[in-house]
Amino acid sequence: MDASLDPAQxxxxxxxxxxxxxxxxxxxxxVLIVSALVLLFFLAWAALPGxxxxxxxxxxxxxxxxxxxxxxxxxxxxxxxxxYSRVVYGARIEFVIAxxxxxxxxxxxxxxxxxxxxxxxWVDGVLMRLQDALLAFPSVLFAILVVAARGASQQSIILTxxxxxxxxxxxxxxxxxxxxxxxDFVTASRAIGASDGRLIWRHILPNAIPxxxxxxxxTMAVAVLVEASLSYLGLGVQPPTATWGTMLKAAQSYPQQAxxxxxxxGVCIFLLVLTLNTFGDGLRDRLDPRVRKL
Amino acid sequence: xARFALSRILQxxxxxxxxxxxxxxxxxxAPGDPAAMQMGREAAKPENLPRLxxxxxxxxxxxxxxxxxxxxxxxxxxxxxxxxxxxxxxxxDLFLQKLxxxxxxxxxxxxxALLLSVPLGILAAVRRGSMVDRVSMGFVSAxxxxxxxxxxxxxxxxxxxxxxxxxxSGYVPFSExxxxxxxxxxxxxxxxxxYLAATLMRFLRSDMIQVLGADYIRTARAKGLRExxxxxxxxxxxxxxxVLTIAGLEIGALLGGAVIIEQLFGWSGVGWLTVQAIFxxxxxxxxxxxxxxxxxxxxxxxxxxxxYGFLNPRMRVS
Numbered sequence: 001m002d003a004s005l006d007p008a009q010x011x012x013x014x015x016x017x018x019x020x021x022x023x024x025x026x027x028x029x030x031v032l033i034v035s036a037l038v039l040l041f042f043l044a045w046a047a048l049p050g051x052x053x054x055x056x057x058x059x060x061x062x063x064x065x066x067x068x069x070x071x072x073x074x075x076x077x078x079x080x081x082x083x084y085s086r087v088v089y090g091a092r093i094e095f096v097i098a099x100x101x102x103x104x105x106x107x108x109x110x111x112x113x114x115x116x117x118x119x120x121x122w123v124d125g126v127l128m129r130l131q132d133a134l135l136a137f138p139s140v141l142f143a144i145l146v147v148a149a150r151g152a153s154q155q156s157i158i159l160t161x162x163x164x165x166x167x168x169x170x171x172x173x174x175x176x177x178x179x180x181x182x183x184d185f186v187t188a189s190r191a192i193g194a195s196d197g198r199l200i201w202r203h204i205l206p207n208a209i210p211x212x213x214x215x216x217x218x219t220m221a222v223a224v225l226v227e228a229s230l231s232y233l234g235l236g237v238q239p240p241t242a243t244w245g246t247m248l249k250a251a252q253s254y255p256q257q258a259x260x261x262x263x264x265x266g267v268c269i270f271l272l273v274l275t276l277n278t279f280g281d282g283l284r285d286r287l288d289p290r291v292r293k294l
Numbered sequence: 295x296a297r298f299a300l301s302r303i304l305q306x307x308x309x310x311x312x313x314x315x316x317x318x319x320x321x322x323x324a325p326g327d328p329a330a331m332q333m334g335r336e337a338a339k340p341e342n343l344p345r346l347x348x349x350x351x352x353x354x355x356x357x358x359x360x361x362x363x364x365x366x367x368x369x370x371x372x373x374x375x376x377x378x379x380x381x382x383x384x385x386x387d388l389f390l391q392k393l394x395x396x397x398x399x400x401x402x403x404x405x406x407a408l409l410l411s412v413p414l415g416i417l418a419a420v421r422r423g424s425m426v427d428r429v430s431m432g433f434v435s436a437x438x439x440x441x442x443x444x445x446x447x448x449x450x451x452x453x454x455x456x457x458x459x460x461x462x463s464g465y466v467p468f469s470e471x472x473x474x475x476x477x478x479x480x481x482x483x484x485x486x487x488x489y490l491a492a493t494l495m496r497f498l499r500s501d502m503i504q505v506l507g508a509d510y511i512r513t514a515r516a517k518g519l520r521e522x523x524x525x526x527x528x529x530x531x532x533x534x535x536x537v538l539t540i541a542g543l544e545i546g547a548l549l550g551g552a553v554i555i556e557q558l559f560g561w562s563g564v565g566w567l568t569v570q571a572i573f574x575x576x577x578x579x580x581x582x583x584x585x586x587x588x589x590x591x592x593x594x595x596x597x598x599x600x601x602y603g604f605l606n607p608r609m610r611v612s
Contacts, residue, residue, distance in 0.1 A: 129305070133312035136592050138550030140565075141584045144572050145316070148580055149323035221439070228441050229554050233569055252447055252558075255455050262451065266444035274439035 019209070023286055032282035038275040045091035055082035057089040057242050065258040074264040077250060086242035087264050093243045094272065097154065098223035101161025102216055108162075109169025110212070114200055116170065117177025128174070131167035139164050139222075143230050152235045160230070161223045172215055176208035210287035217280035221273045228269050244269045298603045306596045313588050314370075318363050321581045328577070329353050331379050376578040380571075385582035389564060395465055396563030398475075399556065400548050402483030404541065407490035415498030416533070419506065420525060430495055437492025442551050446485035446558045453481060463560035482559045486551050490544050497540050501533040535605050542598030546591045 023032070045052055054073065055061075061080030068075045074083040116127040134142075143160040150156050177200075180186055186203050194202070230236035231245025239246055244265040251261035329350040330337035337346050350356055354365045369376070375386040418430040454462035461478055468475040505511065506529055514524045553565030560566075564583050571579040 129308045130312055132305070132309040133316060136309060136313055136546070136588050136595070137316075137584075138546050138553070138587065138591070140550045140553045141568065141587060144553075144568060144580060145320040145584055148572060148577060149320045151325075225441055229443065232443050233554060233557060235569075235572065248441075248444060248447070255447070255451050259451055259455075262444070262447050266441065266448070269441050269444065270436075270439050273441070274435060277439055278435065 019213075022210075023283060029282055029286065031278055032286070035275040035279040035282060038271065039279060042091050042272055042275075043095065045088045046095040047092075049085075049089045049092055053082075053085035053088045055085040057081065057086045058240050065254060065261070067258075068260055075258065075260050077247070077258075077261060078254065081242075083247070083261065083264050086247060087244065087268055090242045090244045090247065090265065090268070091272075093154070093237060093241065094224050094227060097157050097161065097227045098220040100158045101223050102165065102219050104158070104162025105165035105219065106169050106212070106216070109166040110173050110205075112166065113170040113173025113175075114177060114205070117174035117181070118196070118200060118204075124174075127170070131170050134164060135167045137164065139226050140229055140233075143226070143235060147230075147235045152230075152238060154237045154241075157227055157230055157236050161226055164226075165219050165223070168215055168219055169212065172211055173208055176211060177204055180204045180207055210283075214280050214284045214287065217276050217283065221276035221280065224269060224273050224276070295604065299600045302596055302599050302603075306592055310589055310592055313592070314367065314585060315363065317581055317585045317588070318366055319359075321577050322359065322362070324575075324577050326575070327355070329355055331575075331577070332377075334379075375582045378571075378576055378579045380574050380576045380579070385579045386586075388567065388579060389583050389586055392562060392564045392567045395467075395561060396549075396552055396556070396565060398468065398479065399482055399486060399552055399561060399563060400545065402479045403487035403490060403548055403552075404545075406483045406487035407494055408541070410487075410491045411494035411498060412534075412537075415495040415537075416502055416525070416530060418495070419499045419502030419533075422503065427499075430499070434492045434496045437488045437495075440488065442485055442489060443554050443558050445488060446481065446555060449481050449485060450558075463558075465559075465561045465563075478559075478561075482555050482561055485558070486548060486555045489551065490541070490548060493544060494537055494541060498533060498537050501536055502529060505529045505533045535602070539598055539602045542601070543595060545594050549587055549591065 024036075049057075054071075059081060061076060061082070063072070063076050064078060064080045066072055066076040066080075072082050072084065074087065077083055077086070112127055112131075116124040137145075139160070142164050143157070146156050146160045146163075150159070180203070186199060189199055189203055227236060227243065228245035228248065231243050232249045234249065237243045237246055239250075247265040248262065248269075251258070251265065254261055327337075327350070329346055332353070333342070333346060333349060336342050354362050357365070373386070375384060375389075377383060378385050378388055381388075414426070414430045414433075418424075418427040421427055450462045453460045460481055461474075462481075464478060466474045466478060506525075511524060511529055514528045515521075519528075549565075552563065553569060555561065556563045556565040557569055564587065568580060568583045571577075571583065
């Protein structure tokens with residue numbers, strides 16, 4: 001096919017600008033930039049915890065439940081471990097769980113949505129009823145089932161997140177396919193003989209990418225909350241590994257002696273979820289002109 | 295309307311079956327032999343092997359998994375949900391016994407959420423950009439990001455440990471001591487209801503802004519109605535419909551949250567029961583409570599959907 005005839009290559013009212021430009025270029029959105037910076041900060045913790053931590057995360061010390069000080073920025077826990085360092089190392093697990101979980105959800109959800117939307121008919125019906133069933137489970141209860149089947153571990157949480165968030169991507173992609181299938185540029189491509197695969201790969205999927213990006217950040221936010229909840233119940237990552245959820249579970253036993261213990265992991269979860277949410281909302285405002293901020 | 299309702303019901307039936315298959319399948323993957331668990335310690339003795347074999351036969355465990363699933367569905371249809379491994383009582387009795395506490399908690403959380411979000415959401419929309427609006431939107435962002443149990447822990451630290459105003463945990467049935475029951479309900483309801491309040495407030499504000507820009511509102515103003523009656527009588531009615539639907543759909547999130555909040559506040563409802571059951575490896579109990587909660591949710595969502603179609607005729611077409 002002659003590239004110059006390919007409708008995807010034709011300018012479409014500024015839509016052909018690169019994704020990065022559409023997100024950060026032009027008039028900058030301060031909220032988007034601030035949340036991106038906070039995210040980068042957490043990512044730095046996750047990537048290079050050794051650089052930021054002041055103590056080894058699992059090193060037991062003589063000072064139990066110490067208040068925050070110059071040596072222990074956020075105080076120490078019931079084994080004398082440095083809370084600040086544990087919070088820093090915990091960031092990596094949050095990103096690993098949320099990242100891998102969302103990746104699994106996408107790897108299954110996107111093809112399911114493409115097939116359901118593109119094929120329609122009974123295939124669509126069956127696939128969508130499956131999504132309805134997954135959506136019906138409260139995430140914590142589904143996690144309990146997975147823990148029953150496989151035991152409590154980091155892998156179980158990743159699997160839970162990976163499965164329960166499939167419908168988010170499947171439904172989103174299906175909706176984009178249904179909307180785009182009848183667009184003129186898709187019909188044009190089909191008319192000049194593009195195959196199904198090419199139509200999906202070159203025309204339909206690229207147009208769904210902004211919405212998928214938004215969904216990734218918003219889903220990661222929920223995934224962090226799911227990890228925290230499960231670890232808090234004792235159904236997630238097992239001690240002594242430091243995650244923000246397990247730290248909160250331990251902190252719960254010392255409300256009198258060490259009220260600051262609850263603070264650091266809680267604030268981290270709160271900040272990470274908040275920035276993922278605002279980043280996702282900001283992305284949506286920039287990438288999807290249909291949803292203008294009210 | 296009847297056609298719309300019927301199509302929704304027909305859609306819900308396969309969903310329920312898939313849910314039951316997932317629950318059954320995942321529980322069957324749990325380690326251990328259900329017959330041995332049923333027998334308890336006796337199963338390990340070699341002389342009991344024939345009895346164990348007989349029990350396995352009787353429980354249908356020698357049949358292929360799909361057949362076992364059908365047997366299970368048949369039992370469910372006859373009201374037999376299996377017995378708890380731990381205390382040998384029917385799991386359904388244990389579940390129903392704990393259900394009122396959870397329903398009370400959800401009711402409390404929903405009430406808190408509505409009382410907070412309806413006035414603030416409307417005020418924020420009417421006075422866009424004002425202080426009320428900014429504070430409300432700040433609450434929305436924070437409420438959506440704060441982990442429920444952390445909020446709960448903080449509330450306990452503040453109101454129970456420091457100020458000693460409210461008890462930190464425990465559940466007292468309403469029938470035994472209504473005042474104590476309500477006192478203990480306050481903190482868990484606020485903890486659980488915050489997320490819902492934030493969600494509702496966000497939707498209510500944007501719906502209200504949209505409605506206030508509609509032609510019929512301009513007409514109402516043009517014919518000289520006072521602003522108060524324009525907002526209360528004309529705009530609010532339409533803005534509230536989607537909000538009520540969202541409240542219905544969010545019950546699933548509330549139930550999920552309740553599992554954690556019940557643990558935190560020692561509120562012995564179905565969430566508490568399920569978590570205990572998983573630690574006891576009481577799989578039949580886990581199975582019954584997860585199945586019941588999820589199927590119950592499908593019902594609630596179905597009713598919400600139909601109610602929404604009833605209130606908003608445009609919905610019936612899509």
